[in-house]
Amino acid sequence: MDLADAETGDGCGLPGPFRLAGGRIVKGGKVNLGTELDQVRAQISSLQSALDDKPDYGLGEGDPAITRRELDRALLEQLKERAAGIEHALSAMADDEYGVCEQCGQSIHPDRLAVLPDTRTCIRCARARESEKVG
Numbered sequence: 001m002d003l004a005d006a007e008t009g010d011g012c013g014l015p016g017p018f019r020l021a022g023g024r025i026v027k028g029g030k031v032n033l034g035t036e037l038d039q040v041r042a043q044i045s046s047l048q049s050a051l052d053d054k055p056d057y058g059l060g061e062g063d064p065a066i067t068r069r070e071l072d073r074a075l076l077e078q079l080k081e082r083a084a085g086i087e088h089a090l091s092a093m094a095d096d097e098y099g100v101c102e103q104c105g106q107s108i109h110p111d112r113l114a115v116l117p118d119t120r121t122c123i124r125c126a127r128a129r130e131s132e133k134v135g
C-alpha cells in the first residue's frame, strides 16, 4: 500500500475519533507509526531526564513531589512498552508481517489496526488474554 492509498482509505468506519497517548487522532494507522515512535521517544527522553534530575531524597509520606515521581515512573514504563510495541510493528512492516496476529496467525482487522497501530494480536486473542487476566 502506498501513501496515497492510506490517506484516502476512509473505509475504517470507526464510531468516532480515537486518540492515542499523544492526543493525536489517528486515521491512517501505519503511515503514522514512524511519527508516533518519534513522539514517544521524545516523551521518554524528557521524562527520563526529569527523573534523573531530581535526587532521591528521603521519602516523606504523601509528599506530592514523590507521588508525581511515581506517576512519572509508571508513565515512563508505559511509554517504553509503547515504543517497543511500535518498533515491533515497524519491523513487522519491514518483513511484510504487519497486521498479522502473533498468537493465531490470522490477519488483524484494519479497524483494530487503525485504533491500535502497534497491536500484535487480533481482537479475539486480545479478548482471550483480557479474560485470562480478569479471571
Ligand SMILES: [Zn+2]
Binding pocket: 101, 102, 103, 104, 105, 106, 121, 122, 123, 124, 125, 126
Ligand atoms: Zn489472534
